[in-house]
Amino acid sequence: MRGIVTVIGKDHKGIIAAVSGFMAAGEINILDISQTIMEEYFTMIMLVDLGDAKVEISEIRKQLDELGSSLRVKISLTHQDVFDAMHRI
Amino acid sequence: MIFSNNEIFETVQMIEAEHLDIRTITMGISLRDCAAETGKAAAARIYEKIMRKAGRLVETGNAIAEEFGVPIIHKRIAVTPIALVAEASDEESYLLFAEVLERAAVETGVNFIGGFSALVEKGATPGDLRLIRSLPEALSSTERVCGSVNLGSTKTGINMDVVAEMGEIIKKTAEATAGRDGIGCAKLVVFCNAPGDNPFMAGAFHGPGEPDCQINVGISGPGVVKVALERVRGERIDVVSEMIKRTAFKITRMGQLVASEASKRLGVPFGIVDLSLAPTPEVGDSVAYILEEIGLESAGAPGTTAALALLNDAVKKGGIMASSHVGGLSGAFIPVSEDAGMIAAVERGALTLEKLEAMTCVSSVGLDMIAIPGDTSASTISGIIADEAAIGMINQKTTAVRIIPVPGKGVGERVFFGGLLGEAPIMPVNGFSCEAMIRRGGRLPAPVHSFRN
Incomplete structure (x- = not known):
């Protein structure tokens, strides 16, 4: 499956490195990234392929929550189909 | 990126900050093939059928929620109005049927099961009346069973005999759960023009015109x-x-x-x-x-x-x-x-x-x-x-x-x-x-x- 990861929080060094490192370690392939700073807020969107992921999605979600807390950002993971359904007819 | 930033953040924001969720996945199950001469035999068939159809409902709902990243709050079951199933049996009180629904709800892990119901918009059969009169005890002695009565429709008018009776039944249900502020009544809906495919409790039941099993x-x-x-x-x-x-x-x-x-x-x-x-x-x-x-x-x-x-x-x-x-x-x-x-x-x-x-x-x-x-x-x-x-x-x-x-x-x-x-x-x-x-x-x-x- 393909998922969309969003990362939002106050900007500091190492957020991209930590999140992409997490993906690499979990065999999650990053297909696209966009990142910007909006009024001091770091925002990143990643399109990822979870086809080869090492662990179940529930576990990935839990680990992303923990990673988010340690980086002081909010990380979400949502199935690409949800965005397709909502924004494409 | 295949979606714009606005589109992505709009959706994520809806789910995380604005309480967007799937409120319920409700499985409608027909119990019309479960009628039997004795209440005990009918109850055994009901239990077997619900477990066979809905055994994986909660697990599947949870898996979809995890995978899609969308909260699915409730997984529930709606069954054929029990009066239709119970009437062939020799039972005088239909409490037994409420108990088997409760047991199936606990076993499948759903938080509510709807369909302890009767459709009496034009008239009530003896089975309908037995069901209606079992409501106070059924709703006070179970936690997850929901009941409903359809007593009117645009096509048939309103059954005023049942209207009168339901006033009494609601009072009795409240009194039977007096220790908890009459909570039994929160599980009882009186309808006009009730739909048979409603997924929401407490009024969900699986209407007679519906297929054997479906997802709403x-x-x-x-x-x-x-x-x-x-x-x-x-x-x-x-x-x-x-x-x-x-x-x-x-x-x-x-x-x-x-x-x-x-x-x-x-x-x-x-x-x-x-x-x-x-x-x-x-x-x-x-x-x-x-x-x-x-x-x-x-x-x-x-x-x-x-x-x-x-x-x-x-x-x-x-x-x-x-x-x-x-x-x-x-x-x-x-x-x-x-x-x-x-x-x-x-x-x-x-x-x-x-x-x-x-x-x-x-x-x-x-x-x-x-x-x-x-x-x-x-x-x-x-x-x-x-x-x-x-x-x-x-x-x-x-x-x-x-x-x-x-x-x-x-x-x-x-x-x-x-x-x-x-x-x-x-x-x-x-x-x-x-x-x-x-x-x-x-x-x-x-x-x-x-x-x-």
Whole structure:
């Protein structure tokens, strides 16, 4: 499956490195990234392929929550189909 | 990126901050093949069939929620109205059937099972009456079983004998659960024009015209609509309607996605998506707040019925294109105890029972989760039911009454049901009697369908 990861929080060094490192370690392939700073807020969107992921999605979600807390950002993971359904007819 | 940043953040924001969720995946199961000569044999068949069909329902719902990143709050079951299944048996009380539904609900892990029901809009059979008279004990001795009675329809008129009886049954149900503020009544819905594919409790049952088994999905999202309307403050009312339509479309598309996925994974046909806006007691997830965002100082103020009519219609217009099959109740719910904004409106004196009744003329689904004084007479409750059923009958829509005469409590006091059922201030009821009318019984004739005014 393909998922969309969003990362939002106050900007500091190492957020991209930590999140992409997490993906690499979990065999999650990053297909696209966009990142910007909006009024001091770091925002990143990643399109990822979870086809080869090492662990179940529930576990990935839990680990992303923990990673988010340690980086002081909010990380979400949502199935690409949800965005397709909502924004494409 | 295949989606714009705005699109992505809009969706994530809806789910994480604005309480967008799939309110319920409800599996409808026909129990018509479970009738038997003895109650014991029928109960065994019922248990076996529910377990066979819904054994994986909760697990599948949870897996979809995890995978899609969309909360699915409830997984529930609706069954054939039990009166239809139980009538062939030799049982005098149908408590046994409520107990087997409870056991199946606990075993499958669903939090409610609906269908301890009877369809008596034109007349009641002995089995229907046995079911109705079993309701107080069935609802007080089980936790998860929900009951309903359809006592009127546009085609048949209103069964006033059952209207009279239901006033008594609601009183008895409240008394049987007096230790918990009459909570048994929160699991009992009295309908006119009840749909057989409604996924929402407490009124869900699997209608006689439905297939053997199907998946119905109820969406939610009052919070999302409220936030969307904040962006068009002060604009003309047409803009409000457009904004609600767009939002409803998006919400419903997500509902359709989850419904299709659940249907595929469970190997059960997809039935309908119910377009209702269902509030929860959580702050920010309120239909009343939407009405206030449209421009009312408080829900209940003059203009409330018009604002609700606009909301209800726009939700349907937006939602219908987003789903292949729409059904169930499909409208904005206005339960008092389950909506923080409605509770506040009652407490500040802006919202009365009579205004709520007017609001049910333009929205689903009726007088819902309303606490009234425990000393309200059975005939007055029957009068409230008759009024609500008449609105449904004349307007060709579903209406319902889920009302709780709280034992030992009066106006100004509060009741706490807890969880999703919320809490409610006890509302005053018009004290003039309708007893002589209710005592007449009989059948209120079906209305003429021409000369509509």
